[in-house]
Amino acid sequence: MPAPELWLLxxxxxxxxxHAHSGGIESAVRRGLVRAPDxxxxxxxxxxxxxxxVTAAAAAAACALLDSRGDDPSALVAREFPSRGDGTTTGPDxxxxxxxxxxxxxxxxxxEVSRQQGRAMLRTVxxxxxxxxxxxxxxxxxQALVLGVATAAAGGTPTDAAGLAVHHLVGQxxxxxxxxxxxxxxxxxxxxxxxxTAHGPVVGKAADAGTTAAGAAEADLLPTATTPLPEVxxxxxxxxEGALFAS
Numbered sequence: 001m002p003a004p005e006l007w008l009l010x011x012x013x014x015x016x017x018x019h020a021h022s023g024g025i026e027s028a029v030r031r032g033l034v035r036a037p038d039x040x041x042x043x044x045x046x047x048x049x050x051x052x053x054v055t056a057a058a059a060a061a062a063c064a065l066l067d068s069r070g071d072d073p074s075a076l077v078a079r080e081f082p083s084r085g086d087g088t089t090t091g092p093d094x095x096x097x098x099x100x101x102x103x104x105x106x107x108x109x110x111x112e113v114s115r116q117q118g119r120a121m122l123r124t125v126x127x128x129x130x131x132x133x134x135x136x137x138x139x140x141x142x143q144a145l146v147l148g149v150a151t152a153a154a155g156g157t158p159t160d161a162a163g164l165a166v167h168h169l170v171g172q173x174x175x176x177x178x179x180x181x182x183x184x185x186x187x188x189x190x191x192x193x194x195x196x197t198a199h200g201p202v203v204g205k206a207a208d209a210g211t212t213a214a215g216a217a218e219a220d221l222l223p224t225a226t227t228p229l230p231e232v233x234x235x236x237x238x239x240x241e242g243a244l245f246a247s
Contacts, residue, residue: 005154008128009147009164012171016121021113022176022245023047023169027233029180030240037187040177041195044170048199050225053206054104055144056165057223058097060158060210062148065092066133091133094145100219101142107231109238111142113247118143121150129153148210158214162206170195176245 008014025043028034034043105111118141125132125146132153137145144165151161174192178185206223213221237243 003155005129006151006156006160006164009150009154009156010167012175014124016117016124019175020245021117021172021247022180023172024230024234024237024247025173025176026180026243026245026247027237027240028230029177031233034177035181037177037183037191040173040183040188041191044173044191044195045198046227047173047230048166048169048195049202050227051230052166052169052199053202053209053223053225054101055169056162056203056206057210057213058101058142058144059148059151059161059165060207061097061214061219061222062094062145062210063152063156063161064148064158064211064214065097066149066152091135094136094138094141096219097145098138098142100222101144104222104224104226106226107234109247110231110234114142114144115140116246118146121146125150125153157207158211159203159207162210163203165206166199166203167196170199180244 012019024047025034025040028043034040101114102111105114119139121143122134122137122139122141125134129150132149134146134149137149147165147168148158148161151157151164156164170192174188174195177183177191178188209221209223213219234247237247
């Protein structure tokens with residue numbers, strides 16, 4: 001049974017700023033590319049195995065870098081990394097992982113979105129899990145890294161972190177579709193549930209990739225999948241006026 005703390009990470013009420021983003025679907029809606037629940041499902045079928053895979057793998061890697069496989073999440077860093085002279089513990093070198101995510105996010109607007117959401121989540125993590133190994137993440141880390149750290153602090157696994165990353169992406173898109181198109185929330189809940197089932201293999205693939213990359217301490221091993229259309233639409237969205245969502 002998952003720890004209650006992991007339920008909190010999956011809760012849309014957690015103040016991480018995700019409600020202000022559409023997962024890229026607003027730009028598609030404004031151009032008539034997404035109009036109905038089936039269109040939302042089709043959008044997800046292209047986005048989850050690509051950008052979703054990259055984000056989920058990065059979150060899994062961040063979690064794996066801190067996974068002590070012990071019973072006390074508060075001792076994650078203390079057991080895994082040496083102490084400094086002042087008695088505080090050190091964590092992973094997050095800079096290569098941050099750079100790897102940036103390299104896999106070719107659109108500047110989407111890099112900024114990732115950092116905005118990462119900063120918001122970081123504030124929440126510091127309040128909810130004071131023992132979380134956030135040292136070295138900086139003030140504007142990518143969202144995936146913070147999610148992985150939070151999952152580890154809540155006693156979760158790299159697979160949990162990957163699953164949460166996919167859940168967040170699918171949830172953003174489905175929630176935004178309701179607000180943008182006035183679609184039946186029940187219909188979109190169905191899309192959400194079916195998408196999570198259909199893309200279960202993506203979660204497994206991301207968890208394996210992230211764990212392998214963390215085990216080798218090699219950020220370059222993270223997946224590099226992408227899809228051109230959402231990237232182009234993200235640029236157009238960043239230049240548009242009157243948008244409901246930040247991305």
